[in-house]
Ligand code: IPM
């Protein structure tokens with residue numbers, strides 16, 4: 001089995017190195033091959049998603065990505081910015097289903113900004129559609145404003161759209177995921193205002209006919225954003241479009257105290273996938289050896305579970321992470337008094353040791 005390792009920018013190389021260490025310690029014969037992506041891709045090959053990197057990602061059975069982005073690339077034109085690598089990989093590999101679990105480890109209950117009783121035991125799964133919506137809709141750009149009080153001025157515009165088949169396939173993923181959990185699905189939309197999301201609601205309702213054992217609720221995005229901080233444990237699985245999912249998943253991540261703990265999977269129709277931490281490249285702490293590698297290590301576990309069919313190895317990693325947390329080891333982002341502060345490498349080493 002071939003795994004493409006794309007470390008990327010900022011803390012990306014440091015945290016991916018720890019995940020690679022863990023993968024190599026499992027005793028499996030994975031073939032790991034690395035390539036530059038994001039700002040690193042631009043620096044080495046003049047493009048955030050170099051052809052060789054894309055070819056490697058396509059040829060591999062799974063992709064493990066660190067993070068992309070750095071202040072120093074902010075002035076590049078949009079098509080050359082590091083973020084384009086992520087968007088390009090999603091589009092080129094057809095990674096339409098983004099799974100972002102938000103789990104609060106009991107040991108980290110104090111790290112949340114919410115009261116422990118609101119978040120303790122939190123275990124929700126956000127499923128974000130990843131290749132449609134206003135992110136990829138066309139036309140888009142800057143044009144002359146055709147009418148209204150600003151007619152004749154320049155206006156920026158994007159197109160929000162979802163094809164029926166796009167909604168159906170993400171709805172199936174969500175209902176099936178709910179089936180494996182507590183059989184409750186909340187579909188999040190803005191059907192009261194947007195045509196796209198009234199259509200979304202209608203299609204999700206139709207797909208629900210095939211999953212009568214799952215309880216379906218529809219909720220507007222603004223209400224969902226509020227309910228997520230008011231009573232997040234009322235949710236089980238949430239499904240939503242690309243942009244709402246982008247925003248809600250950051251909110252959900254923060255419920256758990258540290259975005260440094262949360263993995264994610266982006267899957268295609270065959271469950272081939274790209275795995276990456278939910279957090280960004282944190283250029284402010286890059287190279288300091290203090291970034292939390294656990295989200296990336298847990299992403300490697302998701303990869304073993306969903307794409308590589310190695311659920312037992314995934315369990316080993318998940319358990320090892322729980323073990324190091326129970327041992328009181330903490331990177332600075334999750335540090336509390338009475339625990340032991342460790343760096344990125346020490347954390348990676350501790351997980352390897354805890355694999356048993
Ligand atoms: C994410 C990120 C990306 C997104 C950016 C980097 C393009 O915020 O994965 O959530 O908006 O999808």
Ligand code: MN
Nearest residue numbers: 246247249250
């Ligand atoms: Mn985001």
